[in-house]
Amino acid sequence: MTTKPLDMTEELVAYVRAMQTKEPEILARLAEETSKDVKAHMRLGWEQGRFLMLLARLTQARRTLEIGVYTGYSALCVALALPPDGRITACDVSVPWTDVARRYWREAGVEQKVDLRIAPALDTLESLLDAGLAGTYDMAFIDADKGNYQNYFDKCLALVRPGGVVAVDNTLWYGRVVDPDNNDPETLAIRAFNERMRNDRRVDACLTAIGDGMTLAVKLG
Numbered sequence: 001m002t003t004k005p006l007d008m009t010e011e012l013v014a015y016v017r018a019m020q021t022k023e024p025e026i027l028a029r030l031a032e033e034t035s036k037d038v039k040a041h042m043r044l045g046w047e048q049g050r051f052l053m054l055l056a057r058l059t060q061a062r063r064t065l066e067i068g069v070y071t072g073y074s075a076l077c078v079a080l081a082l083p084p085d086g087r088i089t090a091c092d093v094s095v096p097w098t099d100v101a102r103r104y105w106r107e108a109g110v111e112q113k114v115d116l117r118i119a120p121a122l123d124t125l126e127s128l129l130d131a132g133l134a135g136t137y138d139m140a141f142i143d144a145d146k147g148n149y150q151n152y153f154d155k156c157l158a159l160v161r162p163g164g165v166v167a168v169d170n171t172l173w174y175g176r177v178v179d180p181d182n183n184d185p186e187t188l189a190i191r192a193f194n195e196r197m198r199n200d201r202r203v204d205a206c207l208t209a210i211g212d213g214m215t216l217a218v219k220l221g
Contacts, residue, residue: 020050027076030104034071037097042070044143044169048211049077052141052167055216056081059165061138066090067121067152068144072101078141079110088114089128089137091121091144122148125155135161143169146186149193153217157202162221166203168193172213 023046034043056078066075069092079088092098098116105111117124140156156166173190176182197205203217
């Protein structure tokens with residue numbers, strides 16, 4: 001008999017959050033401010049942010065990529081975990097959202113760790129590759145438009161070193177991936193991405209049930 005993940009009731013979610021190291025006050029305030037935005041569902045929960053912090057430490061990351069910044073919660077989590085000389089290249093197209101992010105990064109004393117690029121992420125990633133930075137990043141986190149997930153992943157994988165990690169959020173897509181009646185473009189894109197990850201010999205990958213699903217892929221040598 002195969003075990004399966006628990007059904008995450010509200011009580012279990014609350015317990016998981018209660019058993020984490022306490023969310024830093026500045027992250028809690030950013031979460032509270034973001035909760036008032038119409039797109040607030042895009043923000044990570046503290047348990048996911050904590051996981052990214054741990055992932056950065058496990059990989060001894062100094063150079064990371066982030067595709068999709070929103071109001072900066074996940075980037076702030078990673079920045080807090082990076083060493084003083086660590087650097088995040090963060091990609092987004094929204095000035096209003098990233099203005100919120102900059103404000104919190106500045107207050108947290110990590111603004112110097114974040115190289116924010118306001119431009120289409122694929123253009124930024126291509127420019128990094130053109131600059132000869134392939135294989136120089138330790139970790140990447142992708143949480144942006146789902147239709148480009150595979151394109152983002154391929155470019156991030158080229159930029160990450162062997163043994164580095166690419167983490168991809170929303171790979172369970174609110175459960176829509178298993179709904180046979182749901183064939184909207186974003187759901188189809190996530191399904192296609194998940195299928196390809198299962199067979200991608202460039203990486204050792206695992207789809208986890210963290211949050212809304214997070215796929216971790218370790219680049220093979």
